[in-house]
Amino acid sequence: MACATRAVAPAQPCFIAADVGGTNARVSLVRTDANGALQVLSWQRYPCADYPSLAAILAEFVEGHPAREGIDCMVIASAGVVLDDEVINSNLPWRIKLAELRDSLHLRELHVVNDFAAAAHGVGRLGAADTRLLTPGVIAATTIGPALVVGAGTGLGAAVCIPTGHGVVVLPTEAGMAAFAPGNAREMEILAWLRKQGHRHVCTEQLLSGPGLVNLYRGLAELHGTLATLQTPAQIVQAAQQDEALALEAVLLFCGVLGSVIGDLAMITSAHSVYVAGGVVPQLIDFLPRSEFHARLVDKGAMRAVQERIPVRLVENEKLGVLGAASWYLQHLHARDHREQATPRPATTN
Numbered sequence: 001m002a003c004a005t006r007a008v009a010p011a012q013p014c015f016i017a018a019d020v021g022g023t024n025a026r027v028s029l030v031r032t033d034a035n036g037a038l039q040v041l042s043w044q045r046y047p048c049a050d051y052p053s054l055a056a057i058l059a060e061f062v063e064g065h066p067a068r069e070g071i072d073c074m075v076i077a078s079a080g081v082v083l084d085d086e087v088i089n090s091n092l093p094w095r096i097k098l099a100e101l102r103d104s105l106h107l108r109e110l111h112v113v114n115d116f117a118a119a120a121h122g123v124g125r126l127g128a129a130d131t132r133l134l135t136p137g138v139i140a141a142t143t144i145g146p147a148l149v150v151g152a153g154t155g156l157g158a159a160v161c162i163p164t165g166h167g168v169v170v171l172p173t174e175a176g177m178a179a180f181a182p183g184n185a186r187e188m189e190i191l192a193w194l195r196k197q198g199h200r201h202v203c204t205e206q207l208l209s210g211p212g213l214v215n216l217y218r219g220l221a222e223l224h225g226t227l228a229t230l231q232t233p234a235q236i237v238q239a240a241q242q243d244e245a246l247a248l249e250a251v252l253l254f255c256g257v258l259g260s261v262i263g264d265l266a267m268i269t270s271a272h273s274v275y276v277a278g279g280v281v282p283q284l285i286d287f288l289p290r291s292e293f294h295a296r297l298v299d300k301g302a303m304r305a306v307q308e309r310i311p312v313r314l315v316e317n318e319k320l321g322v323l324g325a326a327s328w329y330l331q332h333l334h335a336r337d338h339r340e341q342a343t344p345r346p347a348t349t350n
Helices: 054-063 098-105 115-125 185-196 210-224 233-241 245-269 293-298 301-307 320-342
Strands: 012-020 024-032 038-047 073-078 081-083 086-088 109-114 131-133 147-152 156-164 167-172 273-277 312-315
Touching: 012 054, 012 115, 012 320, 024 054, 024 320, 038 054, 038 320, 054 098, 073 115, 073 320, 098 109, 109 115, 109 320, 115 147, 115 156, 115 167, 115 273, 115 320, 147 245, 156 245, 167 320, 185 210, 185 245, 210 233, 210 245, 233 245, 245 273, 245 293, 245 301, 293 301
Parallel strands: 012 073, 073 109, 147 273, 273 312
Antiparallel strands: 012 024, 024 038, 081 086, 131 312, 147 156, 156 167
16 A cells, blocks of 8 residues: 555544535444544435535434434535635535534534545545556555555545554645646647537536536537437446447547546655546546547656556545545544643742
8 A cells, every 4th residue: 555544543433524515415323443443433425405504414413323412523525625613615505604504413523624634534444345447557656655546436536545653644735726737639629619508617527527527428419410418427327338429429539538637646746556436437438448448548748658657546435535534534633632741831839
């Protein structure tokens, strides 16, 4: 494992770890044992669109748990940033109000961590059976180094996990907002089409996400002078599986862009390994070998020899987000305890 999270805290009471995305919220009750091993006691997935707020989801989870009276700490992994008392994220169906959560759930502690920062904390908790190698023949690096975690879902997210002697340092990013760089003539045409739709800044996630796959399909339809009849990523993937020409072209184009962007991010972060977390990629697993995914991943000029040695793995454990949020919280507790122990106490007199 290129980036491992150490067990950094003694046994703790139960707390809630949640992974909130644009489509689903995954909520768990977790604790650690005396050895620092993380235990997921219960876990539930909630479709976000079925609830009026995150508070309603969390209240339902807590109410359904026998130990609810003792649950007063929560850590939430969510895309976006915290501004004052609110999580700013355009991909969620509702706003997250921190004061509302604290009051309605009677919380003593509430923390919000970037969703991909949480995922980066979580990769050290994964076992061999939790991932699938997307770069056959490439084995793990023999030296410890940064791990890149990237995922294309409602948007595009990425974070970097850097191992240290005292746990890990995780750097969240806004990689999805970076300007899209076309890699061939067709992608230049798609870029021009998106600009015609009124987008002055065409960011990478406008192509590399669930909605991005729809953009690719619609753009290709206009370039071919045909009608775009499919409306959702799932419909496009299903049609591509049946070799419908336009849908297949869109999916293969998506896979090529994915390889190119992962390659760029791996170079920028000096990653020794890459983890692709959830989103739409698991639905495209059979298309990757048919696409330019690997060719675009390694085609980085003088850095090709380096890129060819970077293993890329698909994370197949749906609990990654909650494991990562919980791991972040445990490291946070360890750092807080260390600061408190290091603070000199005032002298007392008899």
